[in-house]
Amino acid sequence: MWFSFWRSRDRFSLDELRHLTYQLMKIQIVNEVNKDFVVEALRSIAELITYGDQHDPAFFEFFMEKQVMGEFVRILKISRSVTVSLQLLQTMSIMIQNLKSEHAIYYMFSNEHINYLITYTFDFRNEELLSYYISFLRAISGKLNKNTISLLVKTRNDEVVSFPLYVEAIRYAFHEENMVRTAIRALTLNVYHVGDESVNRYVTTTPHAAFFSNLVTFFRKQCINLNGLVSDASKNPGPESTSSILVAVDEIEDNLYYFSDVISAGIPDVGRLITDNILQHLIFPLLLPSLRMEAVNEMQISAVTSLYLLCCILRIVKIKDLANTVAASLFCPLEAFIKISETKLNGYISGHGFTHEREQSDSDNLDTKVESGSLRVTTSNLPGSSQSHQEDVALQRSCSGASLALREVLLSYVNNGDDMLVLGSLSVIATLLQTKELDESMLDALGILPQRKQHKKLLLQSLVGEGSDEEQLFSPESSLIRDGFNSELDSYLLKLKVLDALVNLFCRSNISAETLWDGGWALRQLLPYNESEFNSNHLELLKDSYRNCIGTLLREVKGFWLDLLITVLCDEWRKCKRAIEASSPRREPKYVLLPLQKSSFEEVIPVESSIVAGERMCELVKVFVLLHQLQIFSLGRALPDQPPILPPIDVPQSFRAKAAGLGILGPKPGTELRLVDAVPCRISFERGKERHFRFLAVSMETSGWVLLAEELPLKQHYGVVRVTAPLAGSNPKIDDKHARWLHLRIRPSTLPFWDSDKRTTYAKVNKKALVDGRWTLAFSDEYSCKSALSMILEEINLQSNEVERRIRPLLDLEREVNFSSPSPCPLEASSSSTTPSNSL
Numbered sequence: 001m002w003f004s005f006w007r008s009r010d011r012f013s014l015d016e017l018r019h020l021t022y023q024l025m026k027i028q029i030v031n032e033v034n035k036d037f038v039v040e041a042l043r044s045i046a047e048l049i050t051y052g053d054q055h056d057p058a059f060f061e062f063f064m065e066k067q068v069m070g071e072f073v074r075i076l077k078i079s080r081s082v083t084v085s086l087q088l089l090q091t092m093s094i095m096i097q098n099l100k101s102e103h104a105i106y107y108m109f110s111n112e113h114i115n116y117l118i119t120y121t122f123d124f125r126n127e128e129l130l131s132y133y134i135s136f137l138r139a140i141s142g143k144l145n146k147n148t149i150s151l152l153v154k155t156r157n158d159e160v161v162s163f164p165l166y167v168e169a170i171r172y173a174f175h176e177e178n179m180v181r182t183a184i185r186a187l188t189l190n191v192y193h194v195g196d197e198s199v200n201r202y203v204t205t206t207p208h209a210a211f212f213s214n215l216v217t218f219f220r221k222q223c224i225n226l227n228g229l230v231s232d233a234s235k236n237p238g239p240e241s242t243s244s245i246l247v248a249v250d251e252i253e254d255n256l257y258y259f260s261d262v263i264s265a266g267i268p269d270v271g272r273l274i275t276d277n278i279l280q281h282l283i284f285p286l287l288l289p290s291l292r293m294e295a296v297n298e299m300q301i302s303a304v305t306s307l308y309l310l311c312c313i314l315r316i317v318k319i320k321d322l323a324n325t326v327a328a329s330l331f332c333p334l335e336a337f338i339k340i341s342e343t344k345l346n347g348y349i350s351g352h353g354f355t356h357e358r359e360q361s362d363s364d365n366l367d368t369k370v371e372s373g374s375l376r377v378t379t380s381n382l383p384g385s386s387q388s389h390q391e392d393v394a395l396q397r398s399c400s401g402a403s404l405a406l407r408e409v410l411l412s413y414v415n416n417g418d419d420m421l422v423l424g425s426l427s428v429i430a431t432l433l434q435t436k437e438l439d440e441s442m443l444d445a446l447g448i449l450p451q452r453k454q455h456k457k458l459l460l461q462s463l464v465g466e467g468s469d470e471e472q473l474f475s476p477e478s479s480l481i482r483d484g485f486n487s488e489l490d491s492y493l494l495k496l497k498v499l500d501a502l503v504n505l506f507c508r509s510n511i512s513a514e515t516l517w518d519g520g521w522a523l524r525q526l527l528p529y530n531e532s533e534f535n536s537n538h539l540e541l542l543k544d545s546y547r548n549c550i551g552t553l554l555r556e557v558k559g560f561w562l563d564l565l566i567t568v569l570c571d572e573w574r575k576c577k578r579a580i581e582a583s584s585p586r587r588e589p590k591y592v593l594l595p596l597q598k599s600s601f602e603e604v605i606p607v608e609s610s611i612v613a614g615e616r617m618c619e620l621v622k623v624f625v626l627l628h629q630l631q632i633f634s635l636g637r638a639l640p641d642q643p644p645i646l647p648p649i650d651v652p653q654s655f656r657a658k659a660a661g662l663g664i665l666g667p668k669p670g671t672e673l674r675l676v677d678a679v680p681c682r683i684s685f686e687r688g689k690e691r692h693f694r695f696l697a698v699s700m701e702t703s704g705w706v707l708l709a710e711e712l713p714l715k716q717h718y719g720v721v722r723v724t725a726p727l728a729g730s731n732p733k734i735d736d737k738h739a740r741w742l743h744l745r746i747r748p749s750t751l752p753f754w755d756s757d758k759r760t761t762y763a764k765v766n767k768k769a770l771v772d773g774r775w776t777l778a779f780s781d782e783y784s785c786k787s788a789l790s791m792i793l794e795e796i797n798l799q800s801n802e803v804e805r806r807i808r809p810l811l812d813l814e815r816e817v818n819f820s821s822p823s824p825c826p827l828e829a830s831s832s833s834t835t836p837s838n839s840l
Helices: 002-006 014-025 035-055 058-065 068-077 082-098 102-109 113-119 127-141 164-172 178-192 197-203 210-235 239-264 270-290 303-316 320-329 406-416 419-434 440-446 451-463 470-474 487-493 498-506 513-526 536-556 562-581 589-593 610-634 655-659 756-764 782-811
Strands: 154-156 159-162 354-359 367-371 374-380 390-396 672-674 679-686 689-700 703-711 718-726 741-746 773-778
Touching (some): 014 068, 058 102, 082 127, 113 127, 113 164, 127 178, 239 589, 270 303, 270 320, 303 589, 320 440, 406 419, 406 498, 419 440, 513 562, 513 610, 536 782, 562 610, 679 782, 689 718, 718 741
Antiparallel strands (some): 354 390, 374 390, 679 773, 689 703
16 A cells, blocks of 8 residues: 555656646745746646647646646746746747647637737846747747637737737847847748738738838848948958858848748738838839949948849849839939938838839730830739739939930940959849849840840731731841830930940950850850841951950960860860850859959969969960850851860870880889980989989870989880979070079979869968979080970970860861861870879
């Protein structure tokens, strides 16, 4: 009997739940004596209710019978301990998250206990308590549906008048902690996606609609902060500044994706509210006026940041009237956005000369026209609206004024801006081209409607009998703006020379190859494979730029890296072809914000270094390949997979390489060779340790080496290679004071930044270790020294001639070249090239 009385209870039993509940009911005040028991009881009850939900419904029946929820609230009222509050919020979160029974959830939400806990005044000076509270709110939102949400709201005449969960949550929507903001966003999305009409009306009416305005205001602050980071990075570029920009970019894009998720919930007025606020608080007062070279005050941002933000907004926030309004604003000059003191939403004159009205319309099209000195854009059937309506946007401007329209400003950046402005403008053009919400008529008006879409439109017009002449379908002039524009706007649009700007871009020498490739992608989108789309001036400009590039490339045939030139050409050809034929630009708009680093080695390596020369050669090859492919493109030909490079000739190698008995793999340390023409010399790789070698320079096809070999004592006229180094870039020179000394520059055998597989490894290497080496060879007399010099120059000349012979078809587009079967390109540099070795 006594044994039975003292027997311990099963931890996961109904008896344990009864015991804990009865003990909790006896608590009249929570103090330091019983605080630990209360915390443990709350924690255990959560475990037991969760267990019972999955195994025995009697657990929750007891929970309801004894009104344990009421006990929780009572304990909170009589406690002043933060520890108890923390455990209570955690207990509630665990129970709500893990209860699977709909009946149990309905009970939890069916009384005012949940709303009491939501509105209870917790001491949030304790950051941990706030974290638990936000988790509690989010757990509730995860159980919302059309049935449960009605248990958490108060209604009057079928209209929601109180929704504590939503109201309390959005108080923390702009908290300094990112995790808190993320949780609140998830909560609001759970509310919006329930689809309850009365709740939807509640969140979109005053004062709760101000939340959407506050969202955009908060986003605007983030944009200004981003601009500050970009400005600082331009003054002090480095990994830390780049990292800070990327973190800020992630936050900005997360905000925009949140806007997009909110819109996707389908609440009728939310799309309109977000559009209105983005236009009123961000685009018109901040982004568009900032499309100038430099910000004029602290509240403005740079043109580069503005271009990036416009791209992000159009790419992520997919609202038709927002996209068309932004595009329409490009017709206006910067002076159109004149500050007006008062702002009124939904039928307002905004702070920047923007009027906004609502009317009914049967039209499904967007129409842009000039009325009484203002540009008017009309859109209809916009997403996010409960009924078909139209937006009339009148931007105060004078179409006949001398000021440049924003579209002209974008093109001026392409023509005259620096690398970042060019990339930003190209990103905006690319974004407009890829924005499905943008009407084709707007693209046509901006002069960037792709030819395939122009021909499609004209074909449809021809089929329905709208065209007066079917020949206009294939006429280059058919891309001009026609229907819906008066003659004044027609003449204005003719000034827009998108094609001119792109062609001029390819003629600029101060723009990086990466950005020029983005321009190549844009040109490919706008034009078909047809030379007739280029006028004679365009073709001549491209040819002049191409010929200039050929001259520079020919100098590289005799440069530091002539042995890798063909390999780099083939590799960059494939990359460029993929880039301009891709469905989207290869770089995201955020790259416009990152500081441009022209050389990753220039801080620690002299300008005359072979590494810097290698970067310069790769940049030149990228530009040359792009211009060459544009030439093919302008001739109406498809781009081949490989460049037209000739194969190696049948003659295996030079006289010296053959006389030395070298195989097709070339020399390596340890290779035995005949010492024909080898010149005796001395060299010291370590102070005080001079060694004797036989010096030899040899070339094989496009590869070449300088060799130091040791003579074999038992095999006359034979030796073993001990050290090899690249022949190209050796820059031989006889010492001015010692005619028997020959100086050689020894560069790396490969380009450390070019091989993508090794790029990360080289980034971690001390770049000072990549500085060119120097050899000083001492010969027995002046004649031997001059012989060695002549040998090097002769072999370099043979090597250079072979490279030039093989790339000659690539340099001559006037000849008919069989592009269908170009020779295979080497995948990598000759395997016989080795890093200079000092190992003896």
